Amino acid sequence: MKFCSECGTSLEWREFEGKRRAYCPHCGKIFFGQLKVGAGCLIEQNDKILLVLRAKEPFRDRWNLPAGYVEDDEKPIEAAERETFEETGLRVKGEKLIGVYPFTDDPRGNGILIVYRCRMVSGEIKTTDEGLRTEFFGKRAIPEKLAGGGHNQAIWEWAES
Numbered sequence: 001m002k003f004c005s006e007c008g009t010s011l012e013w014r015e016f017e018g019k020r021r022a023y024c025p026h027c028g029k030i031f032f033g034q035l036k037v038g039a040g041c042l043i044e045q046n047d048k049i050l051l052v053l054r055a056k057e058p059f060r061d062r063w064n065l066p067a068g069y070v071e072d073d074e075k076p077i078e079a080a081e082r083e084t085f086e087e088t089g090l091r092v093k094g095e096k097l098i099g100v101y102p103f104t105d106d107p108r109g110n111g112i113l114i115v116y117r118c119r120m121v122s123g124e125i126k127t128t129d130e131g132l133r134t135e136f137f138g139k140r141a142i143p144e145k146l147a148g149g150g151h152n153q154a155i156w157e158w159a160e161s
Helices: 076-088 151-159
Strands: 012-016 019-023 036-045 048-054 067-069 090-103 111-123 131-138
Touching (some): 048 076, 076 090, 076 131, 090 151
Antiparallel strands (some): 012 019
């Protein structure tokens, strides 16, 4: 961020509360960095988990849960359901919070991935511009190349349960 979102003045860097932060010398606003918030679905079928092979960077050609960023006008569980449909063609219903996974390995910024257990409601798996393939994997067949951004943590936690 180079300019103040309140008044448009060029930002400066100053120390506040022991951290270097963007500061507007005109209106005095201090900008605090925010974590990226993602939400995804853990979908099981016959003791297997649904994973999507990413078509885009970051983490292209790596497997992840159906997931994406939470929009500012939606609840995380709604984002998980929406993203699952966008990435897989499946309509799902979020049922239970599985976990929250912090990450620092995404080049778009640090954040958290909120994962819900979801059940399939309707639709059929399809290929999208976000996923090269979508497949179910058993606990002993989890692919080696997993996406970061909290996905690897959630997938391995499921596989070890």
